[in-house]
Amino acid sequence: MIVGLTGGIASGKSTVSHMFRKLGAHIVDADVMARRVVEKGRPALQEIVHAFGPGILLEDGTLNRTKLGEIVFREEQSRKRLNEIVHPRVREEVQADTTTFLQSHPDGIVIHDIPLLFESKLEHTVQAVIVVYVSEEVQRKRLMERNNLTAEEANRRIAAQMPLREKVQRADYKIDNEGTLEQTERQANQIWNLLQKQGRRS
Ligand SMILES: CC(C)(COP(=O)(O)OP(=O)(O)OC[C@H]1O[C@@H](n2cnc3c(N)ncnc32)[C@H](O)[C@@H]1O)[C@@H](O)C(=O)NCCC(=O)NCCS
């Protein structure tokens, strides 16, 4: 069974995916895949240099993620260009990892942690979608603290995604991550039990 886990930037997807991992899920993290496909020597990195210029690399030849982030969260066209380079490769890696896992664990639950699941129209690739949500105020505060951003920078990143309330409306399961980690974990446990029942039925 494949389940999508999504939300807004800094709404708590990684926090929740760690909880599901502890419960026994196999997690496929799109952010991890997106880092892997742009490592030194990979064709996507060459394409990024072609599109954004050699100044987008650090001295050691790896991607300057801070600089690229500043560009793409400011300019929609640049973001689209980067997405065109990175997303098809991330999709391939997600699929390959999932196939390999399910071959050896046919009854396992695979969770696709994909921040842009709805934006990229990937709902049809999963059997259920879990959305992790917080209010926009808490989202901005946690994002500013985690990434050391100004309110304006954080707002630009939030605006680069579908509004979180729209994602909540499309969810099969919702996790309110505004409270304590214990409160979040309780919701994750309940959903895990429901997913196991759903898996046995299908
Ligand atoms: C712009 C980049 C270099 C910034 O790197 P950085 O290390 O600062 O951030 P990181 O990759 O950890 O992403 C943090 C969060 O930003 C959000 N985000 C990232 N890319 C995008 C995007 N293209 N559009 C909207 N939101 C995005 C996601 O919520 C993600 O979880 C990087 O995010 C990137 O390569 N983005 C393009 C690939 C992508 O879309 N990744 C997201 C899921 S596949």
Ligand SMILES: Nc1ncnc2c1ncn2[C@@H]1O[C@H](COP(=O)(O)OP(=O)(O)OP(=O)(O)O)[C@@H](O)[C@H]1O
């Ligand atoms: N319930 C909570 N209480 C307090 N802080 C939290 C809670 N959940 C998450 N955080 C913190 O909020 C920040 C964002 O959480 P996390 O990294 O899990 O979000 P994410 O949705 O995976 O982010 P991204 O989209 O950027 O990958 C982190 O610094 C995390 O430690």
